[in-house]
Amino acid sequence: GENVEQHPSTLSVQEGDSAVIKCTYSDSASNYFPWYKQELGKRPQLIIDIRSNVGEKKDQRIAVTLNKTAKHFSLHITETQPEDSAVYFCAANNTGGFKTIFGAGTRLFVKA
Amino acid sequence: NAGVTQTPKFQVLKTGQSMTLQCAQDMNHEYMSWYRQDPGMGLRLIHYSVGAGITDQGEVPNGYNVSRSTTEDFPLRLLSAAPSQTSVYFCASSRMGTGVSGNTIYFGEGSWLTVV
Numbered sequence: 001g002e003n004v005e006q007h008p009s010t011l012s013v014q015e016g017d018s019a020v021i022k023c024t025y026s027d028s029a030s031n032y033f034p035w036y037k038q039e040l041g042k043r044p045q046l047i048i049d050i051r052s053n054v055g056e057k058k059d060q061r062i063a064v065t066l067n068k069t070a071k072h073f074s075l076h077i078t079e080t081q082p083e084d085s086a087v088y089f090c091a092a093n094n095t096g097g098f099k100t101i102f103g104a105g106t107r108l109f110v111k112a
Numbered sequence: 113n114a115g116v117t118q119t120p121k122f123q124v125l126k127t128g129q130s131m132t133l134q135c136a137q138d139m140n141h142e143y144m145s146w147y148r149q150d151p152g153m154g155l156r157l158i159h160y161s162v163g164a165g166i167t168d169q170g171e172v173p174n175g176y177n178v179s180r181s182t183t184e185d186f187p188l189r190l191l192s193a194a195p196s197q198t199s200v201y202f203c204a205s206s207r208m209g210t211g212v213s214g215n216t217i218y219f220g221e222g223s224w225l226t227v228v
Contacts, residue, residue, distance in 0.1 A: 001171070009152065034216070043202065043219040044155065089154060099170065100145070100206075100217060104154035
C-alpha cells in the first residue's frame with residue numbers, strides 16, 4: 001500500500017523567511033497530492049493540491065512542486081507570517097479517490 | 113450547509129466499553145472515511161467507504177467496525193475500548209475522483225476520545 005513520509009517534523013522560521021516541507025510517496029499509481037493545514041484544535045483544511053499531470057502550482061504565497069520520477073513533492077511558503085503557524089500535512093491519493101494516505105505532519109512555527 | 117457533522121465532540125470511556133462515533137454529511141459525497149490523529153503519527157486511515165453498502169479497511173482497522181447503510185451516514189464503532197484507542201477521531205468525506213481529478217477531503221470537527 002501507499003506510504004507517505006514527511007520532513008521535517010518541526011520547522012521554525014523567522015517572519016518573512018521561506019519555509020519548505022518535503023514529502024515522498026511509494027505508490028507510483030498515486031496521482032493526486034493535496035496539502036492540508038491544521039490550526040490548533042481545528043480540523044485539517046485543504047490549502048493547495050497538485051495533480052500528476054502538473055509539475056508546479058502556485059497560489060499567492062504558497063506553491064507546490066511534484067517530481068513524479070523521484071516520487072516526491074514539496075510545499076513552499078514564502079514571506080511567512082505568524083498566522084502561517086500550524087501543522088501541515090501532505091497526502092497522496094490514487095486514481096478514483098480511494099484511500100488518501102497522509103504524512104505524519106510538520107509543525108511550523110513562524111516567529112515574529 | 114452543515115458539511116460533515118460528527119458526534120460526540122468529547123467522550124471518556126472505560127476500558128472494555130463499546131461506543132459509536134456518529135458521522136453524517138449533507139454534500140451527497142460518495143466517499144467517506146475515518147481517521148485517527150495521534151501526536152507524531154499524523155492522520156491514519158481507519159476505514160473507508162466508496163458508497164452505501166461498501167466498506168474497506170484502511171491502515172489501522174483493528175478494534176473498529178463501520179457500516180454504510182446510507183450515503184449520508186458512516187458511523188464508527190469501538191467494540192471493546194482500549195487505552196491505545198485514546199485519540200482524536202476525524203470523519204471525512206469527498207466526491208469520488210477519476211483519472212487525475214482528485215477531490216478535496218472535507219473533515220468533521222473531530223471527536224476527542226479518552227479511554228481510561
